[in-house]
Amino acid sequence: GNVNDASGVPLPGVNVVIKGTNTGTSTDFDGNFSIEATDTDVLIFTYVGFKDQEVALGDNTSFNVSLEEEASFLDEIIVTGYGTQTRREVTASIVRVGSETIERVAAGSSVDAIKGQVAGVDITASGSRPGQSPEVRIRGRRSISASNDPLYVVDGIPVTSSVDGGAIFDIAPQDIESMVILKDAAATAIYGSRGANGVIIITTKRGKQGEQTQVSYSGYFGTTEVVKVPDMMNGEQYKALRAEAYRKNANNQFSYDGIIETDLFVLFDGEQALVDNYKAGKDFDYLKAVLRKGSQQSHNLSARGGTEKTSYNASIGYFKEEGIVPGMDYERINARINLDHRINDMFKFGMSATLTQATNNWGSNAVMTEALRQLPLGRPYLDDGVTPRLNTWNDGIATNPLSEIVPGAYVDERLSTRVFLPTYLQVNFSPDLTFTTTFGPDLRFVRRGEFRGAATNDNRRGPADAETESRREQGFTLENLLNYTKEIGPGRLKVTLLQSIQEFTSETGKSEVLNLPYESQLWYNIGTAAVKGNLSSSLSEWQLQSYMGRVNYDINGKYLFQASLRGDGSSRLSEGNKWAYFPGVSVGWRINEESFMENAPFDELKLRLSYGEVGNTAISPYQTQGGLARTVYSWGGSSAFVID
Numbered sequence: 001g002n003v004n005d006a007s008g009v010p011l012p013g014v015n016v017v018i019k020g021t022n023t024g025t026s027t028d029f030d031g032n033f034s035i036e037a038t039d040t041d042v043l044i045f046t047y048v049g050f051k052d053q054e055v056a057l058g059d060n061t062s063f064n065v066s067l068e069e070e071a072s073f074l075d076e077i078i079v080t081g082y083g084t085q086t087r088r089e090v091t092a093s094i095v096r097v098g099s100e101t102i103e104r105v106a107a108g109s110s111v112d113a114i115k116g117q118v119a120g121v122d123i124t125a126s127g128s129r130p131g132q133s134p135e136v137r138i139r140g141r142r143s144i145s146a147s148n149d150p151l152y153v154v155d156g157i158p159v160t161s162s163v164d165g166g167a168i169f170d171i172a173p174q175d176i177e178s179m180v181i182l183k184d185a186a187a188t189a190i191y192g193s194r195g196a197n198g199v200i201i202i203t204t205k206r207g208k209q210g211e212q213t214q215v216s217y218s219g220y221f222g223t224t225e226v227v228k229v230p231d232m233m234n235g236e237q238y239k240a241l242r243a244e245a246y247r248k249n250a251n252n253q254f255s256y257d258g259i260i261e262t263d264l265f266v267l268f269d270g271e272q273a274l275v276d277n278y279k280a281g282k283d284f285d286y287l288k289a290v291l292r293k294g295s296q297q298s299h300n301l302s303a304r305g306g307t308e309k310t311s312y313n314a315s316i317g318y319f320k321e322e323g324i325v326p327g328m329d330y331e332r333i334n335a336r337i338n339l340d341h342r343i344n345d346m347f348k349f350g351m352s353a354t355l356t357q358a359t360n361n362w363g364s365n366a367v368m369t370e371a372l373r374q375l376p377l378g379r380p381y382l383d384d385g386v387t388p389r390l391n392t393w394n395d396g397i398a399t400n401p402l403s404e405i406v407p408g409a410y411v412d413e414r415l416s417t418r419v420f421l422p423t424y425l426q427v428n429f430s431p432d433l434t435f436t437t438t439f440g441p442d443l444r445f446v447r448r449g450e451f452r453g454a455a456t457n458d459n460r461r462g463p464a465d466a467e468t469e470s471r472r473e474q475g476f477t478l479e480n481l482l483n484y485t486k487e488i489g490p491g492r493l494k495v496t497l498l499q500s501i502q503e504f505t506s507e508t509g510k511s512e513v514l515n516l517p518y519e520s521q522l523w524y525n526i527g528t529a530a531v532k533g534n535l536s537s538s539l540s541e542w543q544l545q546s547y548m549g550r551v552n553y554d555i556n557g558k559y560l561f562q563a564s565l566r567g568d569g570s571s572r573l574s575e576g577n578k579w580a581y582f583p584g585v586s587v588g589w590r591i592n593e594e595s596f597m598e599n600a601p602f603d604e605l606k607l608r609l610s611y612g613e614v615g616n617t618a619i620s621p622y623q624t625q626g627g628l629a630r631t632v633y634s635w636g637g638s639s640a641f642v643i644d
Contacts, residue, residue, distance in 0.1 A: 160475025189584025
């Protein structure tokens with residue numbers, strides 16, 4: 001016979017068992033099966049995510065069976081890392097967030113979209129700039145000096161690109177099917193030396209075999225603004241503050257109960273411009289002047305579908321966020337295609353290609369700092385009423401925040417291009433035994449150009465300066481995965497074996513110059529600068545080799561057991577300490593399946609116990625080695641350089 005779902009798509013791996021016996025088989029990759037049975041037998045069809053179905057044979061020798069999807073929350077499929085489980089089978093602390101939850105929130109990053117959705121996962125903004133990656137902490141911090149960021153796994157490939165540099169921001173939320181967070185050590189032990197900070201597994205949307213092509217568009221536009229702005233002093237309030245600060249007693253000493261000073265020239269430290277502005281009733285709110293309404297827009301067009309052997313999901317998206325401070329914005333264009341093709345009953349291959357181009361204008365750090373320290377009676381503009389003064393009153397340190405947001409005065413532009421291309425080949429030796437090899441290159445190119453004009457906080461009328469930095473990040477992952485599933489005794493056995501290698505290279509080059517002949521050139525012609533500044537370059541490399549084994553055993557859906565062991569060898573660690581091993585074990589007892597719980601008022605009651613060991617390999621690749629650095633030294637009254 002043949003087994004398919006309600007839409008007619010064949011279901012491979014469906015268990016077919018003669019009722020009351022241990023005799024059974026499984027459907028092949030086209031949903032076909034064959035079993036020896038008598039006309040009085042009843043066949044039971046079971047498949048994860050579908051309702052069990054019983055079929056009496058009678059005189060039938062061949063028939064088609066259509067299984068109905070199980071709407072139960074407990075049968076939801078969860079990607080647990082190197083495999084899947086139903087929610088009822090999970091014995092570790094794992095949480096799944098679906099696409100419907102992710103797309104409900106207007107956010108440029110999928111991580112921002114799940115903020116406040118998962119217990120034990122703290123997601124906070126690392127800054128107020130558009131495109132700035134959020135800070136994620138799963139069950140708190142674990143390291144003082146090393147990274148506390150979780151490991152991100154996208155379509156089965158651990159991300160190698162720098163997370164704090166925006167690597168997760170490269171993935172559009174509309175392309176994500178689910179995000180699974182592994183929280184406890186038993187769940188993350190399968191990722192060994194990278195599991196200490198938790199693991200976030202991102203699965204992108206794919207097409208389905210036999211599905212008609214569906215074209216969809218989603219988009220939105222909205223505005224952003226500061227919810228609560230600090231209440232800054234006006235001119236009268238500032239004058240009252242100064243008067244209180246200048247109280248003096250009969251001995252001309254400052255005293256809290258002294259006489260209030262009334263001479264404006266004394267109160268404002270002899271600065272006539274402040275006196276004139278106070279008398280004229282002119283004051284200025286610099287904080288209000290540098291803030292504006294921001295905006296956010298997103299557009300995504302996708303097409304998904306499939307034939308009998310091929311399925312696909314393709315999308316193209318555009319996202320832009322204008323910050324609440326002029327000169328700060330983030331723009332991203334992304335394209336993705338996920339493709340799966342079954343060559344024959346034995347071989348299947350697929351790919352998940354992502355191409356992203358992002359532009360992030362970072363803006364000046366001095367805008368908000370200087371806006372909060374300005375005097376309300378200062379003079380923000382020159383006599384033309386348009387050009388900002390660099391100093392609004394007689395102070396050599398504080399500068400006008402408006403001079404930072406003049407177009408072209410301060411520019412910090414960060415461009416990134418990323419190509420992420422996980423590709424897999426799956427070999428089905430039998431319905432019980434599957435081998436999958438996956439190769440995932442991850443390439444990211446970043447160019448940062450920074451220009452600071454003369455009339456900015458950095459240079460304070462000094463010569464303009466510029467710098468340009470290029471960084472190339474190149475990583476790849478090769479994983480070989482063997483999965484074996486078998487009904488043994490009263491339960492089901494699952495065995496997973498993994499061999500993995502991962503490599504990452506980061507190469508940077510940077511040039512800094514001073515005293516540019518004209519400011520409009522920004523960083524595009526630095527060879528014309530009068531002063532050539534620092535030249536620097538760097539190379540960072542690391543490798544990771546891993547082996548992992550995991551065993552799951554499920555006894556009648558009532559007693560659950562999982563054990564895993566992973567070994568990692570990291571090039572970042574010192575000689576003699578490069579290898580470490582990370583065990584994990586968890587058990588579960590579904591109490592509601594016991595006979596004495598038949599009339600219980602709830603659907604699921606599970607007791608879980610778990611133990612695991614994990615590590616943190618997020619240290620500098622050369623931290624365990626002695627390095628050389630150049631320092632300036634005085635030698636016989638002359639300057640010299642020392643390499644130490």
